[in-house]
Amino acid sequence: MxxxxxxxxxxxxxxxxxEQVEHLQALALKxxxxxxxxxxxxxxYESQVTALRNKLHAYCVLMGDLxxxxxxxxxxxLLRLERKLKMDHIDVPKDSWILDQATEDSRD
Numbered sequence: 001m002x003x004x005x006x007x008x009x010x011x012x013x014x015x016x017x018x019e020q021v022e023h024l025q026a027l028a029l030k031x032x033x034x035x036x037x038x039x040x041x042x043x044x045y046e047s048q049v050t051a052l053r054n055k056l057h058a059y060c061v062l063m064g065d066l067x068x069x070x071x072x073x074x075x076x077x078l079l080r081l082e083r084k085l086k087m088d089h090i091d092v093p094k095d096s097w098i099l100d101q102a103t104e105d106s107r108d
Contacts, residue, residue: 062081 059081062077
């Protein structure tokens, strides 16, 4: 009898295999979709990082150039930088060093 019970149990397990395969295939499809979504996010984040890196480089070049400019020119360039940052939707606080520097330079 135990032999018969073992065979019945194995038969039940074999009958459940197609359902398990379908379930695993559905999980694989969901996983594939999630991988594609994550890959798209990586591409988006990489482009954002590149854009920020380019802005940082431009900023560093500008700041390097400022060290070699006369004070009036520095003020003008700082104000242009402030306008550019605002156009790029980067908030410049009222107590920003950019405004402080521009004010100090305008007194010179």
